[in-house]
Amino acid sequence: xxxxxxxxxxxxxxxxxRLDHAQVPxxxxxxxxxxxxxxxxxxxxxxxxxxxxxxxxxxLLGWCAETDVEVVTLWMLSTDNLNRPExxxxxxxxxxxxxxxALAADGRWRVNHVGTMDLLPARTQSVLKEAEQATHTNTGIxxxxxxxxxxxxxxxxxxxxxxxxxxxxxxxFEELAEIVDVxxxxxxxxxxxQPDPDLVIRTSGEQRxxxxxxxxxxxxxxxxCEVHWPAFRKVDFLRALRDYAARHRRYGT
Numbered sequence: 698x699x700x701x702x703x704x705x706x707x708x709x710x711x712x713x714x715r716l717d718h719a720q721v722p723x724x725x726x727x728x729x730x731x732x733x734x735x736x737x738x739x740x741x742x743x744x745x746x747x748x749x750x751x752x753x754x755x756x757l758l759g760w761c762a763e764t765d766v767e768v769v770t771l772w773m774l775s776t777d778n779l780n781r782p783e784x785x786x787x788x789x790x791x792x793x794x795x796x797x798x799a800l801a802a803d804g805r806w807r808v809n810h811v812g813t814m815d816l817l818p819a820r821t822q823s824v825l826k827e828a829e830q831a832t833h834t835n836t837g838i839x840x841x842x843x844x845x846x847x848x849x850x851x852x853x854x855x856x857x858x859x860x861x862x863x864x865x866x867x868x869x870f871e872e873l874a875e876i877v878d879v880x881x882x883x884x885x886x887x888x889x890x891q892p893d894p895d896l897v898i899r900t901s902g903e904q905r906x907x908x909x910x911x912x913x914x915x916x917x918x919x920x921x922c923e924v925h926w927p928a929f930r931k932v933d934f935l936r937a938l939r940d941y942a943a944r945h946r947r948y949g950t
Contacts, residue, residue: 722941723892725766728907729750730899730900731924731927731928732747732750732925732927733746733747735927752927758840768892770843770910771842773793774790775908776812776847790820794824798824800840801828801832805837807835807836808825808829808832808840809841810842811887811888812851813850813854841887841891848906848911852886852911854887855912882912883912888913893910893916894910895918896919898921901924903921904921
């Protein structure tokens with residue numbers, strides 16, 4: 698271990714020692730940004746960057762387990778990413794599939810897919826479904842893997858699902874217009890039944906959501922970190938929790 702790592706380790710333990718677990722967010726959303734830029738800066742290939750980013754996920758979940766986080770949503774592939782050239786998309790999907798298999802094989806996490814399944818290749822769909830089935834009785838952190846996910850698409854899908862449900866019941870449009878409210882739409886989101894994210898972390902310095910959990914993050918706190926995702930350290934995670942705990946959440950009041 699070099700001196701820099703030793704100093705970071707000591708600092709991380711100091712921050713962790715002062716962390717109030719009663720104020721830790723229960724649901725954290727993470728935009729895993731910067732894999733390609735990290736690879737470029739390191740002299741590697743995009744595939745190496747995505748692989749390093751996938752390997753970082755298990756570390757993050759370990760830190761979350763240590764600090765009593767209950768739900769983690771990982772944005773691994775957006776609907777926009779599906780428009781990438783095939784020579785980029787196919788290796789990326791393979792890395793994501795391996796990451797999901799590793800999450801399921803770990804034995805601690807409960808894996809749940811959020812996104813539009815129909816937009817994904819059959820093999821990717823199969824991996825996601827198998828991971829959900831294999832882990833549905835696990836009692837550890839609920840890990841939402843957002844693959845083929847877009848915030849606007851999610852809201853559109855929720856409204857479509859709501860309309861179809863009431864059409865089957867024979868509800869008229871006029872009747873539905875009278876009763877529909879925020880809760881009705883929330884019940885049809887990909888994350889229905891889950892708490893909304895308390896904290897959203899985005900790595901790599903970009904200060905925007907890019908459509909991540911648009912509906913659910915209305916009252917979320919945001920933490921933007923300069924470091925690229927593969928280089929994200931425990932001390933960066935703890936700083937995000939410390940920053941969150943220092944804020945006064947007013948929920949629009």
